[in-house]
Amino acid sequence: xxxxxxxHTRTAPLCESHSWRDWSGYLSPSMxxxxxEREYWAIRNAAGVIDISPLFKYDIIGPDAEAMLNRTVTxxxxxxxxxxxxxxxxxxxxxxxxxxxxxxxxxADHFRVTTADPMLRWFEDCGYGMDVTITDVSTRYAALAxxxxxxRAILKQLTANLDLDTLRYFRMGMGIINEIEVMITRTGFxxxxxxxxxxxxxxxxxxxxxxxxxxRAYGLLPFGLTVLDMVRVEAGLLLIEVDYIATNHAVxxxxxxxxxxxxxxxxxxxxxxxxxxxxxxxxDQERGPEWRLVGLEVDWAELERLWAAVDLRPxxxxxxxxxxxxxxxxxxxxxxLQIGQATSHLFSPLLKKYIALATLKTPDATLGSEVDLEMTxxxxxxxxxxxxxxxxxxxxxxxxx
Amino acid sequence: xxxxxxxxxxxxGHNGLTCAGYLAKAGKKVLVLEKRYLVGGATVSEExxxxxxxxxxxxxxxxxxxxxxxxxxxxxxxxxxLPFETTLDLAVxxxxxxxxxxxxxxxxxxxxxxxxxxxxxxxxKLMMRHVIHAVRYLMHHAPPNMDFxxxxxxxxxxxxxxxxVDKEVLYTLIQLLTxxxxxxxxxxxxxxxxxxxxxxxxxxxxxxxxxxxxxxxxLLAMYMGEIDGVYRTWRFAKGxxxxxxxxxxxxxxxxxxxxxxxxxVAQLMRHGDEVRGVVLESGEEITADVIVSSLTPQMTxxxxxxxxxxxxxxxxxxxxxxxxxxxxxxxLALDGVPDFKAMPGYGMHLAGGFNTNVSIDSFERxxxxxxxxxxxxxxxxxxxxxxxxxxxxxxxxxxxMTCFVMYTPYHLRQGTWDERREELGDAVVDTLEHYIPNIxxxxxxxxxxxxxxxxxxxxxxxxxxxxxxLRLSQMFLMRPAAGYSGxxxxxxxxxxxxxSAHPSGGISGAPGRLAALQILADGKK
Ligand SMILES: Cc1cc2nc3c(=O)[nH]c(=O)nc-3n(C[C@H](O)[C@H](O)[C@H](O)COP(=O)(O)OP(=O)(O)OC[C@H]3O[C@@H](n4cnc5c(N)ncnc54)[C@H](O)[C@@H]3O)c2cc1C
Numbered sequence: 001x002x003x004x005x006x007x008h009t010r011t012a013p014l015c016e017s018h019s020w021r022d023w024s025g026y027l028s029p030s031m032x033x034x035x036x037e038r039e040y041w042a043i044r045n046a047a048g049v050i051d052i053s054p055l056f057k058y059d060i061i062g063p064d065a066e067a068m069l070n071r072t073v074t075x076x077x078x079x080x081x082x083x084x085x086x087x088x089x090x091x092x093x094x095x096x097x098x099x100x101x102x103x104x105x106x107x108a109d110h111f112r113v114t115t116a117d118p119m120l121r122w123f124e125d126c127g128y129g130m131d132v133t134i135t136d137v138s139t140r141y142a143a144l145a146x147x148x149x150x151x152r153a154i155l156k157q158l159t160a161n162l163d164l165d166t167l168r169y170f171r172m173g174m175g176i177i178n179e180i181e182v183m184i185t186r187t188g189f190x191x192x193x194x195x196x197x198x199x200x201x202x203x204x205x206x207x208x209x210x211x212x213x214x215x216r217a218y219g220l221l222p223f224g225l226t227v228l229d230m231v232r233v234e235a236g237l238l239l240i241e242v243d244y245i246a247t248n249h250a251v252x253x254x255x256x257x258x259x260x261x262x263x264x265x266x267x268x269x270x271x272x273x274x275x276x277x278x279x280x281x282x283x284d285q286e287r288g289p290e291w292r293l294v295g296l297e298v299d300w301a302e303l304e305r306l307w308a309a310v311d312l313r314p315x316x317x318x319x320x321x322x323x324x325x326x327x328x329x330x331x332x333x334x335x336x337l338q339i340g341q342a343t344s345h346l347f348s349p350l351l352k353k354y355i356a357l358a359t360l361k362t363p364d365a366t367l368g369s370e371v372d373l374e375m376t377x378x379x380x381x382x383x384x385x386x387x388x389x390x391x392x393x394x395x396x397x398x399x400x401x
Numbered sequence: 402x403x404x405x406x407x408x409x410x411x412x413x414g415h416n417g418l419t420c421a422g423y424l425a426k427a428g429k430k431v432l433v434l435e436k437r438y439l440v441g442g443a444t445v446s447e448e449x450x451x452x453x454x455x456x457x458x459x460x461x462x463x464x465x466x467x468x469x470x471x472x473x474x475x476x477x478x479x480x481x482x483l484p485f486e487t488t489l490d491l492a493v494x495x496x497x498x499x500x501x502x503x504x505x506x507x508x509x510x511x512x513x514x515x516x517x518x519x520x521x522x523x524x525x526k527l528m529m530r531h532v533i534h535a536v537r538y539l540m541h542h543a544p545p546n547m548d549f550x551x552x553x554x555x556x557x558x559x560x561x562x563x564x565x566v567d568k569e570v571l572y573t574l575i576q577l578l579t580x581x582x583x584x585x586x587x588x589x590x591x592x593x594x595x596x597x598x599x600x601x602x603x604x605x606x607x608x609x610x611x612x613x614x615x616x617x618x619x620l621l622a623m624y625m626g627e628i629d630g631v632y633r634t635w636r637f638a639k640g641x642x643x644x645x646x647x648x649x650x651x652x653x654x655x656x657x658x659x660x661x662x663x664x665x666v667a668q669l670m671r672h673g674d675e676v677r678g679v680v681l682e683s684g685e686e687i688t689a690d691v692i693v694s695s696l697t698p699q700m701t702x703x704x705x706x707x708x709x710x711x712x713x714x715x716x717x718x719x720x721x722x723x724x725x726x727x728x729x730x731x732x733l734a735l736d737g738v739p740d741f742k743a744m745p746g747y748g749m750h751l752a753g754g755f756n757t758n759v760s761i762d763s764f765e766r767x768x769x770x771x772x773x774x775x776x777x778x779x780x781x782x783x784x785x786x787x788x789x790x791x792x793x794x795x796x797x798x799x800x801x802m803t804c805f806v807m808y809t810p811y812h813l814r815q816g817t818w819d820e821r822r823e824e825l826g827d828a829v830v831d832t833l834e835h836y837i838p839n840i841x842x843x844x845x846x847x848x849x850x851x852x853x854x855x856x857x858x859x860x861x862x863x864x865x866x867x868x869x870x871l872r873l874s875q876m877f878l879m880r881p882a883a884g885y886s887g888x889x890x891x892x893x894x895x896x897x898x899x900x901s902a903h904p905s906g907g908i909s910g911a912p913g914r915l916a917a918l919q920i921l922a923d924g925k926k
Contacts, residue, residue, distance in 0.1 A: 033749060034501075034502065034506070035484075035486065035502040035503065037484040037502070038484050038749070038752065041484055045483060045639060045791060045792075046792045153797070217797035218792055218797050219789070219791075299471065300467055300470075300471045301471060304467070307630070313534075313627065313630035313631070314629070314630040316629065316630065317629040349482075350476070350481065351476055352470065352476050
């Protein structure tokens, strides 16, 4: 059986649906209620909290910590100031993505990396011979992501010592909640205003209790992985093993992608000096990457048209993100040509559109152009007209304000 | 100096705004004139008690056409539809029935009373789905011109559509249109609280009881909604129904429409049978090629146009137009969380709706009393804690309760609504207390709108919430008058677009949209 997280005694009684998933070997609620609707809307209209303790966490400490990370990841870690958080991918020697994660700079010589997959050996190998120690602190810290428009108001009630109005997007501060020290980062996987709270595992329950007591007045609800997977697509955020495959899991080369292909060009800094995968990435940059990550949108009129053919109204709601990849074509029904695939797709209850993260051949990936997305309507494969749109699909001003 | 507009819309209710949005999107220069200080009409949210936002009148959304949402890009302009998924029916004797999105939990809740009914519930839902699917056509088509030679196509299309409807569905539909909700529901169900809970849809806003023929039609009208393709879903719009109006207004403005509030229209500028503009109560005159009224027939024809020059059969029908309200709205500002006797403590039921005094016999008694010009002290309330659906409706930890109260007739036998308004408020609180023992001490403010107040505030003549009773004699070809059912009026350049036009009331935007399409089509001739 998967392990309980430090919050399990609190999340279990609330998980009315008994619908659990296995997240890195931990019991993790898929959704709390029998319908995901309220959890989903809590994130977008009030506040939601998810237990993210199963993330892997590594402390990278020492005089060479900055140098070690700088040659490991694609972003320029010298620019990451103390109290700042960087999202970054990192690659192997071929320039293909090994993984991605957030890096918090706690002190000049102290970083904490959070990732979805184990990364100790990789980091140790990357830091070989350097004056740096890498410690797996995954179980030492429990973590919660508090997300949604009311998350700041809630957090303000919890901690008085930290000025949350000045804590900017992707910044970190140390807060005291109930005499417990909590590291607060303004980060999350929802594309909304939100914070992540990192606390020593023995204080997890106390933090949860306090948060829930205060949060209730602001419409706070706990949420599970199901709706997280919905909102992260709206936010245009990639999921490893879904939207891209890590090099260490790719069986053939064709399964790999580099950051330029995955829409992460902004996170690759060629000017900072040598880093793993720089050369092939630079070559790819000059050649122009073969693939591009794009957002696809199928509007309501098109959905109506597809289902009207079988005398139904569009059957798209009450479904969660599908990770079943589907082909994307151009050229319509006759003479169609596959130009890529959509890897995560769903009907967004907020945007009222069918949206998809897709990887397309670069020449076909022009913003605004029309492609055909394969959809299934009553057992039949049909082509839906989809438009290539700017990512993220949903980007509220409050996220950064 | 007067600018000349292509179109002036009288009234910024949601239909006026919808019509304005479509016309402006088509490139017309549009001016909307609204009597009140804010847009929305029957779809407004107002901060009456500081910190508490009330959905002054309407409170839930279902009927809003997906075309309107998407054509006018309402999501971009802020429309958010929040879940409001559960219903708690409460009977005076302590019985209760909790219906929720989960199929088997609802099955078990009904099965406590009757396993037969619990099974029938699925069959009923499926049959209603078919009926809605068949009738949906009417939500997107203007009533046909009955002169076959003049306009055969509309009648042919309608006949074709009817011809494709499954016969069992068609017969069920005919039943529904003609018999009472109670008779209709009794074909499926035996449990009183379930039948009565479902029958409430057949009473909403109308002066009918579950046993009155015609309540079936009201039930059908309230079932005609769909959200994201799912029939019969009801949701709470972020910010209350004012949120819908604001999104519509913003959309209309984004297409170039101009909206003026505090601008009541006194009458039309007429030149014989031709309408050329409007005169505001301030005396200001504004001209336009087309004038569109979103108001009741009484306002549209008798007040704004004036009887002169109108066909007498129209005038007679408008004078007899039944729009006497029977519903009131009470909003409560609460200092904390109400505790239901039937479902104590916290839970998902707080984020849904509840009904009080649910039983067929109770409803009949309430109706009888209302029929004779009075109201009962133990009322039927269709209530909800809307601040659970949208916490922004109230300060943190505090709440707003909406109470839609039926069988409070426009015509009182004794006294006036001005004299008896607080008495109604007290009766509502007394009723609530029976089911929610802690309610009284939580109340920090209240707003009471009787049918008279609804009439006064937004000129809904008679106070009927749909700008006219939903009854067969006032629907489709007969709405708002036999022979005058389209969106055109007998006066040149004068149109109607409100709930008193087909396909009638509720927050649908359908009359507003269809009227705009008619105006644009006429303009192309
Ligand atoms: C208490 C109540 C509860 C309801 N609950 C629901 C519900 O939950 N769900 C639902 O779907 N429907 C509900 N309804 C019905 C629904 O709200 C109405 O059918 C619908 O909103 C009417 O829209 P409209 O645009 O046709 O007319 P209105 O909203 O009546 O708009 C007419 C507008 O014209 C303005 N006006 C009037 N006279 C003049 C003048 N001389 N000059 C300028 N402007 C003028 C008015 O102020 C108003 O803004 C409810 C209605 C009421 C009253």
